[in-house]
Amino acid sequence: MEGLEMGLIWEQARAPLVVPMLKLVVALCLIMSLMLFVERLYMGIVIVFVKLFKTQKRYKWDPLNHNSDIELANSSYPMVLVQIPMYNEKEVYQLSIGAACGLSWPSDRIIIQVLDDSTDPVIKNMVEVECQRWGSKGINIKYEIRKNRNGYKAGALKEGMKHTYVALCDYVAIFDADFQPDPDFLCRTIPFLAHNPDVALVQARWQFVNADECLMTRMQEMSLDYHFLVEQEVGSSTHAFFGFNGTAGVWRISALNEAGGWKDRTTVEDMDLAVRAGLKGWKFVYLSQIKVKNELPSTFKAYRYQQHRWSCGPANLFKKMAMEIIRNKKVSLWKKFYLIYSFFFVRKIVAHVVTFVFYCVVLPATVFVPEVQVPKWGAVYIPSIITLLNAVGTPRSLHLLVFWILFENVMSMHRTKATFIGLLEAGRVNEWVVTEKLGDALKMQSSGKALKKPRIRIAGRLHFWELLVGAYLFFCGCYDLTFGKNHYFIYLFLQSIAFFIVGIGYVGIFVPNS
Numbered sequence: 001m002e003g004l005e006m007g008l009i010w011e012q013a014r015a016p017l018v019v020p021m022l023k024l025v026v027a028l029c030l031i032m033s034l035m036l037f038v039e040r041l042y043m044g045i046v047i048v049f050v051k052l053f054k055t056q057k058r059y060k061w062d063p064l065n066h067n068s069d070i071e072l073a074n075s076s077y078p079m080v081l082v083q084i085p086m087y088n089e090k091e092v093y094q095l096s097i098g099a100a101c102g103l104s105w106p107s108d109r110i111i112i113q114v115l116d117d118s119t120d121p122v123i124k125n126m127v128e129v130e131c132q133r134w135g136s137k138g139i140n141i142k143y144e145i146r147k148n149r150n151g152y153k154a155g156a157l158k159e160g161m162k163h164t165y166v167a168l169c170d171y172v173a174i175f176d177a178d179f180q181p182d183p184d185f186l187c188r189t190i191p192f193l194a195h196n197p198d199v200a201l202v203q204a205r206w207q208f209v210n211a212d213e214c215l216m217t218r219m220q221e222m223s224l225d226y227h228f229l230v231e232q233e234v235g236s237s238t239h240a241f242f243g244f245n246g247t248a249g250v251w252r253i254s255a256l257n258e259a260g261g262w263k264d265r266t267t268v269e270d271m272d273l274a275v276r277a278g279l280k281g282w283k284f285v286y287l288s289q290i291k292v293k294n295e296l297p298s299t300f301k302a303y304r305y306q307q308h309r310w311s312c313g314p315a316n317l318f319k320k321m322a323m324e325i326i327r328n329k330k331v332s333l334w335k336k337f338y339l340i341y342s343f344f345f346v347r348k349i350v351a352h353v354v355t356f357v358f359y360c361v362v363l364p365a366t367v368f369v370p371e372v373q374v375p376k377w378g379a380v381y382i383p384s385i386i387t388l389l390n391a392v393g394t395p396r397s398l399h400l401l402v403f404w405i406l407f408e409n410v411m412s413m414h415r416t417k418a419t420f421i422g423l424l425e426a427g428r429v430n431e432w433v434v435t436e437k438l439g440d441a442l443k444m445q446s447s448g449k450a451l452k453k454p455r456i457r458i459a460g461r462l463h464f465w466e467l468l469v470g471a472y473l474f475f476c477g478c479y480d481l482t483f484g485k486n487h488y489f490i491y492l493f494l495q496s497i498a499f500f501i502v503g504i505g506y507v508g509i510f511v512p513n514s
Contacts, residue, residue, distance in 0.1 A: 368479060
C-alpha cells in the first residue's frame with residue numbers, strides 16, 4: 001500500500017512540479033557548463049599565443065651587476081628577506097631551511113627568517129637547533145616565535161614583517177616548509193623586480209617531488225599543472241595579474257605594505273594580498289621556467305582539508321571583495337571584469353558547483369524523468385573538450401584521464417560544500433588545518449624501508465557522504481540500465497564505483513596517525 005501511495009504521489013507531482021523544476025535546473029547547469037567551456041577555450045587560445053610570441057619579453061631582465069671588486073659587487077645586490085613559516089614540520093623543516101640557506105646571494109645581503117608556530121616543544125627545539133647550526137656557519141638566520149597562533153600563516157608572516165631588521169630589506173621571498181628552491185632562485189627572479197619598478201610579485205612554478213607516490217598524487221599533479229601552465233600564465237600575460245600561491249614567490253616589500261600587508265580574514269591570505277595589490281595597479285610576473293620542488297599531500301585526509309581551504313577561502317574572499325573591486329578607480333573596466341567574472345566567479349565558484357551538481361546530481365536524476373532531455377553537447381561534448389583542455393598540462397598522464405575525471409567529480413562534492421560555506425560564511429569558513437607533509441617518511445618508503453601499515457578502524461576510514469552519493473549514482477545506473485534509453489548507466493556505474501572507493505578510504509597512502 002505504501003508503495004502504491006508513493007507511486008501515486010510521484011505521478012501527481014511529476015508533471016506539474018518535478019518536470020518543470022528539473023528542466024530549470026538542467027538549463028542553469030547547461031549555462032554554467034557553457035561559461036566554463038568558453039573560459040577554458042579562451043585560456044587555451046591565449047596560451048597558444050603566449051607560447052608563440054613569448055610575451056614575457058616585455059619585462060626587462062638583466063643579471064645584477066657583477067663588479068670585479070667584491071665589496072662593490074655585493075653592494076649592488078638588494079637586501080632580501082627569506083621567510084619560512086612552519087608549524088610542527090618535523091619531516092621537512094631541514095629541507096626548507098637547508099635550501100633557503102643554500103641560496104646563491106651575498107651573505108651580507110640576505111636574511112633568512114624562520115617563523116616557527118610549532119606547538120610541539122620537541123619539534124620547536126629541533127627547528128631552533130637547526131637554525132643555530134646554520135647560524136654557526138655564518139648564515140644570517142633568525143629564529144622567530146610568537147605567543148599564539150592568531151591568524152595562522154597570515155598572522156605569522158605579518159608578525160615576521162614587524163621586526164626592525166626587515167626595514168633593511170627591499171624584497172621578501174616566501175617558501176612553505178616543504179619547498180626547496182634551487183640555489184639560483186633569487187638570481188633568476190629578483191632582476192624582474194629590480195629592473196621593473198611597476199612589478200610587485202614574481203611567482204615561480206611548483207614541481208612535485210612525490211607525484212608518482214600514488215594514483216591520488218598523479219591526479220593532483222594533473223589539476224595543478226593546468227593551474228600553473230595555463231591559468232597563471234594566461235593571467236600574467238593578459239592582465240599582469242594572478243593569484244599568489246602563498247609560496248615560491250618574491251614580493252616587493254613596498255608593494256606588499258601599500259596593499260595593506262597580510263590579513264587573516266580568510267583562509268587564502270595569499271590570494272587576498274594579490275587581489276589588493278592588483279587593485280593598486282601593481283603588476284605580477286609568472287615564470288613557468290623556474291620550478292621549486294615541493295610535496296603533494298599523499299593522504300586523503302590531508303588532501304581533503306587542503307581542498308576545503310582552497311575552495312572555501314576564494315569564495316569567502318569573493319564575497320568580501322566584490323564591491324571593492326567594482327568601486328576601484330585604479331584599474332581598467334576590463335581588468336575588473338576579468339577579476340570578478342573569470343578569476344573568481346567562473347573558476348572559483350561555477351567550476352566546482354557545476355561539476356558536482358550537474359554531473360553527480362542533476363544528470364543522474366534525469367534518468368527518472370524521460371521528459372527532461374539533456375542535449376548531447378551538454379552531456380558529452382562540452383565536458384569531453386573541457387577535460388582534454390585540462391589535460392594539456394600533463395601529457396605524461398593522458399592515459400589516466402578517465403581516472404582523473406572520476407576522482408575530480410568525487411572531490412567536487414567537497415569543493416562545492418566548501419564553496420557554499422565560504423559564500424554563506426558558515427561554521428567552517430575560517431577552518432585552517434596545516435597540510436600534513438611526510439618528507440623523509442616518503443623517502444623511507446621509496447627506499448624499501450616502508451612504514452608499517454597501521455591498523456585503522458574501519459569506522460575511521462569510512463566517509464558517509466561519498467558512500468551516500470555512490471549509492472544514489474548506483475541506483476540511478478540500475479534504473480537507467482533497466483528502463484532508460486540514454487546509456488548513462490556506463491558513466492553512472494563508473495562514477496558510483498569511484499565514490500565507493502573513496503567512501504571506504506581506499507585512496508592515497510596510509511601512515512600512522514594520519
